[in-house]
Amino acid sequence: MINTFIGDLGHFSVILAFVAAIVSALAYFMASFRQPLGQDRLDWKLLGRGAFIVHVVAVFGIIFSLFEIIYSHRYEYHYAWSHSSNHLPTHYMISCFWEGQEGSFLLWIFWHTLLGLMLIKFNRKWEAPAMAVFAFVQLFLTSMILGVVIGDLKIGSSPFILMRDFMPDAPVFKLDPNFIPKDGTGLNPLLQNYWMVIHPPTLFLGFAAALVPFAFAIAGLWKGEYKEWLKPAFPWTLFAAMIMGVGIIMGAYWAYETLNFGGYWNWDPVENAVYIPWLTLIAAAHTMVIYKRSKSALRTTYLLVIVSFLLVLYATFLTRSGILGNASVHSFTDLGLSGQLFTYMAAFVVLAAGLMIYRWKSIPATQKELTTYSAELWVFIGAAVLCLGAFQVLVTTSIPVYNSFMGFIGLKTNAALPADQIGHYTKFQLWVGVGIAVLSGFAQVLWYRKTDKESISNALSIPLILTFLFSALVLLSGKMGWIPATDVTKEWIYVVLLVTSLFAVFSNLSMMLALIQKKVTLSGGAIAHIGMAMILLGILYSSGYSKVVSENMSGLLYSREFPDEMNRDNVLLWRNQPLEMNGYKVTYKGQFLEVKDFPDYVNKQVLFQTHDPYKALARTDLKIDGKVVHKTGDTVEIYPENTYYQVEYQQKNGKTFTLWPRAQVNPEMGLLASPDVKVFADRDLYTHVSSIPKPDEERTWSEVKEHLIGIKDTIFINDYVAVLYGLEKTNAVQGIDLNLTAGDVAVQADMKIFGEDKEYHIHPVFVIKDKLVGRIPDEVDDLGVRITFNNIDPVQNKFSFGVETTQKDYIIMKAMEKPFISIMWIGVFVMTGGFCLAIYRRYVEGKTPEDGMRNSKPQKRKAMVA
Structure with a gap:
């Protein structure tokens, strides 16, 4: 019998969390109903608080149960079977937790519980109305993992469903209802990256934090406290915008070092769905600043805060309803929750x-x-x-939604996403970037200066002079080829973005230096704007002036099946055969595997893979700093799905470095290639594998050529020479249990093949067992050679060997230089630092009356552009 205790505990915890959320929402609502702010009914308030704490405990019970199922490989549960496997490291098991829809909802719920506890602790005055909204949201989210079916109505999808219940018609469960698979299907190979361990939790924290200002805004409308909600909401708005932005950048960096499209942003609909509420949240923070200074734009602030949260819900609907279909590589498939997701979103839109x-x-x-x-x-x-930028992305991204809606009401539409999505979005978003750069510089100066023309001119003079000097220097350097760039005059919009971004840097830098002398926390807005301008500069150069260095100059067409771009922008590298490539001498050195608990990659040639794909035998000692870690013949654990290709670069100055792009052939997804990057001060060299030889079982070998030779004789194999040095009896062959008995014999040949710049040992085996002859060939992948020990001629003292050849090992590789991309990553840290200062300042001001500036004269009040 299957032990279902842990699943029953998890499912009970889900039900308890759902019921507790209902009780908490109703109790908090009753506590605040028809009561002035801060004068809630204590009995209802305590009930709401207690119910929410029960909800929190139940959520932790769900998390414990689900992770226990994954970590303990309980494949009787569908969630563990479909997202995990026996050989995943622990940190990737954490990724399994939120790979599925149910786990990602649970992650979102978890962050809400922590944020709710913080509101209860630090915002007692607003607790009842704000937590009523919080608990109401939790009610809907928890329903997504409820997994209850009432007739034809399905409420949620449970992560604790058993395999036999998920696929009851499968023949194996009809034969044995207690059947448990021995292994799971595993984690999506593209998600087996450390950024996938930290990127989703960060992004979902941003989603969750967007609920806090929304809850305060709804509470303010509900209680008629139209202005007071801004104080507690402002720091949370900044926090949500900061965390969501950091989460977006983490996803971009994951794409940069895991996907092979050559960048970090592809305007995928799921990327867009997160980008849109981030822009509106930042816009909301700026209108909050306006209100704090001039008591205007309050209605706009309400709209932006509310719309930001609703856009988060819309992003959830887009990515989890299945409505995007094939429009996105990131979206989840439909679990039958699209109606429930729509109800969730519609409820809050109506409210x-x-x-x-x-x-x-x-x-x-x-x-x-x-x-x-x-x-x-x-x-x-x-x-x-910012809102216009969000609107443009929203309109195009929502095309599948329009089509689905029109189909629902019986009308057919032919609207389709743009064929060139990158070009479609970029041509508009470039101008959004220009507008942000200009306004972030100009408005920041105006904010802290007198509003007369002379004062503004004086404040802008130095930033403008520095802007034009640096712009001229950069343009001249690009024209002369001193920096990695093309002729900027061919793309004049790039020149505009360059000039405006430099202006944003210098104008905000001048304000930052002035404000730091007064009070460090005043400079948060200026620092954040500098970081944003640096991000724009990094995007401009790394994307606008990206250069392919792996141009195919051979005149060869690699394959007619390849697109023109691949035949043009990739080079063919034979193993150990150097190739000149745009200032580099590049050599492909071979395939390497990752061995568990061994810090370096290990040449595939020195590992004999057994019938267990996750285990291999060491053909030689594996050493680190001269110390033997694994001896010859030891069984080591490997990760066969991760094959690394050693590519050595030699620069013109003679210096060399090695990159390790990764690739694997997935039965369902084809070739999955992850790049490797060499970081220079002024550029990144981005390298990924575009094509590899067919897997072993698909390779075509030549006809066997027989050679009868003696000891120390040679065999000529194409351009190589093989020498037979001797024979020896053996009782075991690496990876094969021969089970030799009396009268059985196994003879192993000791041969050496001399390659272009390396010697290879090869050991084919001739076996006589139970009076039957067996042969175990050996291969050298580097040279495309397989040798079989066919026979022994005791009369002539000669030995027969069969030689087969196949195509030598090779890769087709693409390399790109991405100039000044490091400016973008540094800009992210700078912007985050500015956000942190701004959050701290607004938090402190929120604890004091009238923003902490009661004694300031109106005309001298200092605010910031957050």
Whole structure:
């Protein structure tokens, strides 16, 4: 019998969490119903708080149960079987947790529980109305993993369903209802990367944090506290924007070092779905700044905060409903939850929209006239630019939704995503980048200076001079070939983005230096803007001036099946045969495998793979710094799905370095290639494998050529020479148990093949067992040679060997130089640092009356563009 205790515990925890969320939402609602803010009914409030704590405990029970199922390889459960396997390292088992939809929902729920506890602890005044919203959201999210079926109605998808219940019609379960698979299907190979361990939790923390300002905004509308909610919500808005941005960049870096499209952003619909609410959250933070200074843009702030959370829900609907179909490589398949997801999203759209409409006229609005030199005007325009950028991406990304909706009402549409999505988005988003750069520099100066024309001109003079000097220097350097760039005059929009980004750097730098002298925390906005401008510069050069260095100059067409781009932008490298390539001498050195608990990659040639694909025998001692870690003949654990290809680069100055791009042939997904990157001060050299020889079972060997030779005789194999040095009896062959008995014999040949620059030992075996003859060939993959020990002629003292050849080992490889990409990654750290300062400042101000500036004169109040 299958022990279902852990699954029953998990499922019970889900039900308990769901019920507790219902009780908490209702209790918090009743505590605040018709009560002034901060004067909640204590009995209902304590019930709501207690129910939420029970909800938290139940969520931890769900997490414990699910991870126990994955970690203990309980393949009787479908979730463990479909996402894990016996040979995954522990850190990848963590990735298995959120690879599936149910696990990703659970991750989202988990972050909400922690944030909810923080609100209870630190925001007692707003606890009841805000937590009513929080618990209501948790109710919907928990329902997504409930896994209850009532007739034809399915509520949620349980991660604790047994295999026999998930696929009851499978023949194996009809024969044996207690059948348990010995191994799982494993984690998606593309997700077997350390960034997938930290990227999803970070991104989902950003999603979860977006709920906090939304909850405060709804609570403010509900309780008629139209302005007071901004204080506690402001730091959380900045926090959500910062974490969501960091999560997006983590995903971009994962794509950069795992996927082989040659970049970090591909305008995939799932990428876009996260990018959109990030832009609107940043816009909301800026309108909050405007309100704190001039008491205007409050309605806009409400709209942006609410829309940001609703866009997070929309992103969830896009990625998990299956509506994107083949439009995205990231989206989940439909688990039958699309209707439930739509209900979830629609419930909050109706709630928020209805409340906004009902309270719209009550929300204070100022009629202050904004002049040309008003900082608030330019900050507002900046927020509008961010929203326009989000809107453009939203409209195109939603095309599959339009088609689905029209089909639902009986109309057919032919709308399709743009054929060139990168070009479609980029041509508009470049101008968004220009607008952000200009406004972040100009508005920041206006914010801290007098609003007369002379003061502004003086403040802008030095940044403008530095901008034009550096722009001219960069353009001249590119024209002269001093920096890795093309002729910028051919793409004039690049010149505009370069100039405006430099202006953003210098204008914000001047303000940062001035503000630090007064108070460090005042400089948070300027620092964040500098980081954003650096990101724009990094994107400009790494994407706009990316250069293919692996141009095919041989005149050969590798394959008619390959697209023109692959035949043009890739080089063919035979093993150990150097090739000149755009200033580099490149040599492919061979295939290597990853051995468990061994720090270096190991040449595949010195590992004899057994019938167990995860185990191999060492053909030689494996050493680290002269110390033997594994002796010849030892069994070692390997990760066969990860084959690394050693590519040695030699620069013109004679210096060499080695890259290890990874590739594997997946039965369902084809060739999966992950690049390796060499980081220089001014560029990255990005290298990935585009094509490899067919797997062993698909290789075509030549006809066997017989050779009868004696000891020390030679065999000529194409351009190589093989020498037979001797024979020896053996009782065991690596990877094969011969089970020799009396009268059986096995003879192993000791041969050496001399390659171009390396000698190879080869040991074919001749076996006589139970009066039957057996032969165990040996191969040298480097040379495409297989030798079989065929016979022994005791009369002539000669030995017969059969030689087969196949195509030598090779790779087809693409290499690109991405100039100044490090500026972008550094910019991320700078921007995050600015956000941290801004969050700290707003948190401190939120604890003091009137933003901590009661004693300041209105005209001298200092604020920041967050």
